[in-house]
Amino acid sequence: MSTSPQKRKADDLDIELDLDEYVPYVPIKQRREAKFQKLASQRNIPEPQKENEPDDETEELVRAGPKANISLIDQAVEVKKQKLIEDSSKTDIEKKLEEEKAIMEAVAQRKLLASVQELAKGIIYTEPMKTTWRPPRHIRERAQADHDAIRQRYHILVEGEDTPPPIKHFRDMKFPSAILKYLKYKGIHRPTPIQVQGLPVVLAGRDMIGIAFTGSGKTLAFSLPLVMFALEEECKFPLIRGEGPIGMIVCPSRELARQTYEGISSMIDFLVRDGYPKLRHLLCIGGISMSDQQNVLSEGIHIVVATPGRLMDMLEKKKFNLDLCKYLCLDEADRMIDMGFEDDVRNIMSYFTSQRQTLLYSATMPKKIQDFARSALVKPVIVNVGRAGAANLDVIQEVEYVKQEAKIVYLLECLQKTPPPVLIFAENKNDVDDIHEYLLVKGVEAVAIHGGKSQEEREFAIRAFKEYKKDVLVASDVASKGLDFPDIQHVINYDMPKEIENYVHRIGRTGRSGKTGVATTFINMNCSEQILLDLKHLLREAKQRVPPVLEALEDPTEKFKDLSGGCMFCGGLGHRISECPKLDAQRRQQLGNISRGGGGAERGGGEY
Incomplete structure (x- = not known):
């Protein structure tokens, strides 16, 4: 059957159209590979190799991938082998540094030291407080090289931006004549190194970490500027009922708070005699009746000196507020921020409603405390006179080996030096009471204080000892922090404390304000080897005689002698942070609290 040419032409056109739409058949395997490539390009998954084409990279992927044909145990063994190979190429010092860095990072994982309100709202202060004080012109115009020469002469180390210049005379610090008369009355004729640099820093409104050995005049360096700020505010706008305080000083013990309070009282008295307005200051510590100071509370407060527990109680009861408070000083700050006090300090900060100038002072300020404290400070200036945690060089340190049963008898011989x-320290309350009773039986005029005694007994003991009515004060570590006994020539450590920081604070009760003193310490087999190694290094640093019993101790830090600085956690020179007894004790305490159902640390060494 023949067809017309037109029909054949139409059929040829249809065939051409069908050929254009034709899709060749693709085997299933190829389609799967194409689909995998598409997914791989989207997820950056390496493309698998084709069969019969082995490759090293493919082998590695198969070995490490989730569908590898090697078990997880074998993979873990392989990873450990690789780590051992890497570690074998590192030196012992590099390994030690890595280990210490990891420990410090774990310790540093704590909340910022700031108020809850500031943390919640994300408030961050970037500029320090401003004050009306400026150094005299002749000091401002002095060359930077001259400032550095003064710091070098007084062995002052400073860190921070735009550090105020050091000033060598009180008169150049622009204090009123009444304050100069007070200083002359106290026998203070020129600033100590911490005051040469510390006073200008505080007067300029800068946040500060002040580190200096015991007896170097730290209390004056933070209490005198507070009196000046409070006086300036009172002259501008007198406080009325319910207002204040302008500033606060928080101390770890009642005795230290009272001593600071009495020093401020003397300054205020000299100011009143010269016609300045009366400043009202409040002592806020446990064991005393606050009703005795009701007149201060009712008229408005300029200055509060407190221990953390009673201060928290007063703030919670709204006896006063911190709306006008622009100045906060933590004395013995390493104890205030350390275990047990950290939450108290943060709670106190939560009552501030605006920025404040924050000062931290101590003789022992390990690096971990400095790093942690910076979170509460704005562009801080760190003023360091000597190494943090170093012993006072004006103290002659004598260490004697005395058997436990012979210590109390040997005390009488030591008292003849x-x-x-004389001040005697013991680690626990029972020993304090036993020594006190023994000395009384032997006819020695002695008094005793420890945390178990009433506030009235404690104040009587301190007062009688300071007024020379008693010859010997037997005390626990409540008397080791910051208390000023200017005429003590001898401190006896009946036992070696568990932490080297406490030893430094104890012996610092003598050799104060440029005077020399003697510290005698009893050691025996009951002392831990770790603390004895710290003592050995401390004696060497101060160029003191090291007894043979300490010299004979094997020192594990010898192989790391190229690493300077000792323990970054407690400041001890005889061990590294990986063997720190203080850190170990804190971890055990935390684990104990958790096992007992508590979530946090117990209060350590603090007072209400």
């Missing part, structure tokens, strides 16, 4: 007054 120097004339009274």
